[in-house]
Amino acid sequence: MVSHDIPSDIVIFGALGDLAQRKLIPSLYHLENAGLLCKESRIIGVARTDMDTAGFREQCKSSLATFVKAEELDPTNQDIFLDKLVYSQVDFGTTEQYQGLKSTLDEQLERTRIFYFATAASLYGIICKNLTETGCIEESSRVVLEKPIGHDHDSSNQINDEVAKYFEESQIYRIDHYLGKETVQNLIALRFANPIFGAQWNQNQISHVEITVAEKVGIEGRWGYFDKAGQMRDMVQNHLLQLLCLTAMDPPGDLTADMIRDEKVKVLKLMKPITGSMHNDHVVRGRYTKGMIDGKQVPGYMEEEGANPTSNTETFVSLKVEIKSWRWAGVPFYLRTGKRLPEKVSQITIHFKKQAHYIFDESQRHLAHNKLIIRLQPEEGISLQILNKDQGLGQGMRLRAGPLKLNFSETFEKARIPDAYERLLLEVIQGNQYLFVRRDEIEYAWKWCDQLLEHWDKENTPPLPYAAGSWGPKASDLMVMKDGRSWHEDQ
Ligand SMILES: NC(=O)C1=CN([C@@H]2O[C@H](COP(=O)(O)OP(=O)(O)OC[C@H]3O[C@@H](n4cnc5c(N)ncnc54)[C@H](OP(=O)(O)O)[C@@H]3O)[C@@H](O)[C@H]2O)C=CC1
Numbered sequence: 001m002v003s004h005d006i007p008s009d010i011v012i013f014g015a016l017g018d019l020a021q022r023k024l025i026p027s028l029y030h031l032e033n034a035g036l037l038c039k040e041s042r043i044i045g046v047a048r049t050d051m052d053t054a055g056f057r058e059q060c061k062s063s064l065a066t067f068v069k070a071e072e073l074d075p076t077n078q079d080i081f082l083d084k085l086v087y088s089q090v091d092f093g094t095t096e097q098y099q100g101l102k103s104t105l106d107e108q109l110e111r112t113r114i115f116y117f118a119t120a121a122s123l124y125g126i127i128c129k130n131l132t133e134t135g136c137i138e139e140s141s142r143v144v145l146e147k148p149i150g151h152d153h154d155s156s157n158q159i160n161d162e163v164a165k166y167f168e169e170s171q172i173y174r175i176d177h178y179l180g181k182e183t184v185q186n187l188i189a190l191r192f193a194n195p196i197f198g199a200q201w202n203q204n205q206i207s208h209v210e211i212t213v214a215e216k217v218g219i220e221g222r223w224g225y226f227d228k229a230g231q232m233r234d235m236v237q238n239h240l241l242q243l244l245c246l247t248a249m250d251p252p253g254d255l256t257a258d259m260i261r262d263e264k265v266k267v268l269k270l271m272k273p274i275t276g277s278m279h280n281d282h283v284v285r286g287r288y289t290k291g292m293i294d295g296k297q298v299p300g301y302m303e304e305e306g307a308n309p310t311s312n313t314e315t316f317v318s319l320k321v322e323i324k325s326w327r328w329a330g331v332p333f334y335l336r337t338g339k340r341l342p343e344k345v346s347q348i349t350i351h352f353k354k355q356a357h358y359i360f361d362e363s364q365r366h367l368a369h370n371k372l373i374i375r376l377q378p379e380e381g382i383s384l385q386i387l388n389k390d391q392g393l394g395q396g397m398r399l400r401a402g403p404l405k406l407n408f409s410e411t412f413e414k415a416r417i418p419d420a421y422e423r424l425l426l427e428v429i430q431g432n433q434y435l436f437v438r439r440d441e442i443e444y445a446w447k448w449c450d451q452l453l454e455h456w457d458k459e460n461t462p463p464l465p466y467a468a469g470s471w472g473p474k475a476s477d478l479m480v481m482k483d484g485r486s487w488h489e490d491q
């Protein structure tokens with residue numbers, strides 16, 4: 001069944017919060033605008049603020065005006081969408097307050113109930129309990145959990161245990177919004193639909209892999225959240241490890257959720273822990289100091305509003321990850337992510353091995369390897385760096401590296417690239433779990449990160465400084481230089 005035939009009640013817990021207003025409501029509008037929401041579906045906003053449905057519709061209308069491009073805001077579809085919105089005031093911790101929500105849900109019985117928890121993970125357990133006690137959950141219901149689920153393996157287990165008392169794993173959709181990005185999914189198509197790449201995807205042909213997720217923004221007034229998390233928990237434990245898994249996994253038997261997730265789990269299990277002396281050359285932890293972004297002076301992390309002078313939190317991590325498998329023996333995965341870097345860019349670069357039998361001018365030997373660059377954002381696309389003969393007379397056989405390029409927006413002109421949340425919401429409505437994270441993935445990811453986090457806690461040393469607007473501490477460059485490599489420069 002396609003999504004516009006599936007009537008659902010999408011209940012957003014935390015409907016007045018930043019995530020709901022900035023991402024979820026606009027994404028649901030885009031689904032409506034694309035004809036992908038069923039006529040009968042409703043979006044039920046739940047929060048503790050005293051408000052009625054008319055007020056909620058006003059609030060959402062104003063968020064659409066802010067977060068949807070004017071040319072994408074169709075007045076007719078916007079009205080149809082706003083008519084689907086209903087508000088229910090509930091204090092999540094108070095069972096009796098769920099009665100209103102229950103009555104709203106019971107007005108329409110023949111539909112899938114989707115409970116989206118866009119609120120703190122510490123509330124997930126109590127919301128599930130109250131939904132159950134008031135009879136809101138049905139066998140066909142689904143629950144969507146936002147990240148972060150816990151701050152380490154044990155706390156994440158606790159939250160997952162709470163939710164598991166009320167929902168089966170097949171009903172649980174754990175969000176990692178990177179899995180909803182167009183190019184991330186294209187990685188699956190690229191690897192498994194093109195034999196030309198599939199056959200090369202191993203230690204025989206690949207020398208190393210680089211995953212960079214760089215942000216220009218700082219912590220955007222989120223000191224309270226970010227200082228407890230740091231870049232390792234905020235970005236590595238989830239987004240970067242997911243990208244690593246999709247890049248490194250073996251071909252799944254088919255495209256079903258569990259086949260894909262089984263392969264991702266295998267990668268997580270095979271990641272070598274970073275222990276002992278490996279801490280010296282496999283990991284760099286940094287924190288931005290003041291610097292320049294887009295020609296403007298920005299404060300350092302410790303000068304941000306609300307800063308705690310004793311903080312040891314990192315805003316940058318780079319890692320050299322080894323995977324203990326035949327496919328990846330001797331092929332390091334270099335991961336790098338940070339705030340206040342010079343550009344917003346997320347990309348995976350596959351560095352192929354150099355030509356073994358080399359017949360060209362020695363001075364050009366450094367050019368002699370192919371790179372496949374998979375750009376997730378901005379300007380989603382794929383390019384393969386190949387070597388050509390430089391054009392013209394009198395040059396001799398000079399080589400020149402140039403890209404074979406596929407830019408999604410230029411090649412597939414008409415297609416609008418949807419926001420990750422649009423795709424993920426659509427998949428929940430359709431009941432497809434393949435873009436969501438299974439419980440064991442989270443557990444293995446946390447286990448791998450915990451060993452590093454515990455080491456940092458024990459050491460209690462401040463992260464290395466880097467100026468805002470630079471590519472992180474010098475030690476990050478040195479880490480790859482020691483292996484005779486450098487980070488891919490054409491960011
Ligand atoms: N913001 C973002 O970009 C992202 C957020 N997340 C995660 O999503 C979740 C929500 O984040 P965010 O939207 O930023 O948070 P906000 O603080 O902006 O919003 C929280 C929402 O939860 C509601 N709420 C909180 N406590 C209660 C309660 N006891 N009873 C009823 N309602 C309650 C608030 O209601 P009211 O408004 O009525 O007070 C509000 O609508 C968090 O887990 C966050 O980590 C994940 C990725 C990105």
Ligand SMILES: O=C1O[C@H](COP(=O)(O)O)[C@@H](O)[C@H](O)[C@H]1O
Nearest residue numbers: 147177215217234235239346377
């Ligand atoms: O989950 C998070 O992701 C954003 C970056 O997401 P992107 O889609 O803009 O690349 C990050 O800023 C935030 O700190 C983190 O919680």
